[in-house]
Amino acid sequence: MRKEWYVLQAYSGMENKVKELLEEKYRMLGFAHFFGKIIVPEIEELDYSNKKVEKVFVNNDSKVFTKKGKDIKKGDVIAKEADFFAKENGIITSLKNFRRIIIETKGKKYSTTYLIPENAGILAGLRVGKDVKAGMPFTKDASFECEVDGEIGAIEKVKKVIIDNSLGEKDVYIVPRSNFDSKVFRNGTEISKGEKLAEGKEFKAKSSGRVDVRETAMRKEIRIIKTSRKKLFPGYIFIEMMHVKEAENLVKSIPYVSTFLNVGGKPIRLKRNEIRALLRLIGEEDYEDKKDKTEIRIDYEIGEHVKIINGPFEFFTGKIKNIDLDKHEVNVSVSMFGRETDVELGLSEIEKIVE
Structure with a gap:
């Protein structure tokens, strides 16, 4: 007899405990040959709240060691800015410490950078993620004020290096303070063209999560978004098993089990496309991504009823519940194992049903 897939209903929050007890009991009774996989489907959910998103700003010429959609761990190197080299021969005439503050406007469409002298008396309490308003002071004497509404995206300690070069011009460098050797480079130090003034700053992840990279005309913004595990179908356990009396009675004897999903008392056997979609969603079955091959x-x-042509739910049909043209996304309700399930899809993953 072949093993088929069935849905078991259990007390919400006890799904993993039921799985553990079931696997332990069928091994103890010698019934393992009746069972295959037992799955409590979970996916990683992204948390975009400000406290959960780590942001790093780097110049466009920086080397980025990760990419959008990739998962990284705390301590991994994210990016490294280019090293700083002298453009011409010259003499250092000024070395001053500054605080660089980057303000993102609401909607994250624009950003403004402020260079504030360290000795200007920068206010305590300024931190990444803090909301700011136009006119809000950055220093105790209010000599430096914010010019836009937004939030603080980055605060960095930097050194402003001015070199009077051999062409009679002033070259200005803003370098990371931690990478500048003040014992080697002082006021009056002669600098040769091409001499390294400082190593580019290396950025390491302060937390684990998923990477998002956004590019603007001036710099790249790298975000690390924390993830958490979320049950796809709370209260449901998916079991691959032979539908024989011994196996069914064993399952029903497990604590916290309610019943099999059934019609007229007969457990519902999942269709092949339903379990395929489930396995694809949780990453246990691969599938070809054809997004780039489809006209949007x-x-x-x-x-409107549409056909899904790509992704885990390929070949399903469903009804559009919401459309977001800015993101090129739709929310579609599909029928799985006798219930309606909402799924987020790209416009390239669906097509019209031709009557």
Whole structure:
């Protein structure tokens, strides 16, 4: 007899305990041959709240060691800025410490950078993620003020190095203070063209999460978004098993089990496309991503029935519940094992059903 997939209903929050007890009991009774995989489907959920998002700003010429969508661990190197080299021969005429503060406007569309002398009396309490308003002071004497509404994206300690070069011009360098050797480079130090003034700053992840990279005309913004495990179907356990009396009675004897998902008392056997979609969602079955091969249409309507042509739910049909044209995303309700399930899809993953 072949093993088929069934859905077991259990007390919410006890799904993993039921799985553990079931696996322990069928091994003890010698019934392991009746069972295959037992799955409590979970996915990683991204947390975009300000406290959960780590942000790093780097210049466009920086080397980035990760990419969008990649998972990284705390301590991994994210990026390294280019080293700083003297453009011409010259003499250092000024070395001053500054604080560089980057303010992101609401909606994250624009950012403004402020260079504030360290001796200006910078206010305590300024931190990444803090909301700011136009006119809010950065220093105790209010000599430096914020010019836009937004939030603080980065605060960095830097050194401003001015070199009077051999062409009669002033070259200005803003270098990371931690990488500048003040014992080697002082006021009056002669500098040769091409001489390294400081190593570029290396950025390491302060937390584990998933990477998002956004590029602007001036710099790259690298975000690390923390993730958490979320049950896809709370109260449901998916079991691959032979539907024989011994196996069914064993399952029903496990604490915290309610019943099999059934019709008229007969357990519902999952269709092959339903379990395939589930396995793809949790990463246990690979599938070809055909997003780039599909023309994107935008003439969809809420309530319209569509066919899913890519991703875990390929070959399913469903009804559009919401459309976000800015993100090129839709929310589609599909029927799985007798219940409606909402899934987020890209516009390139669906197509119209031709009557």
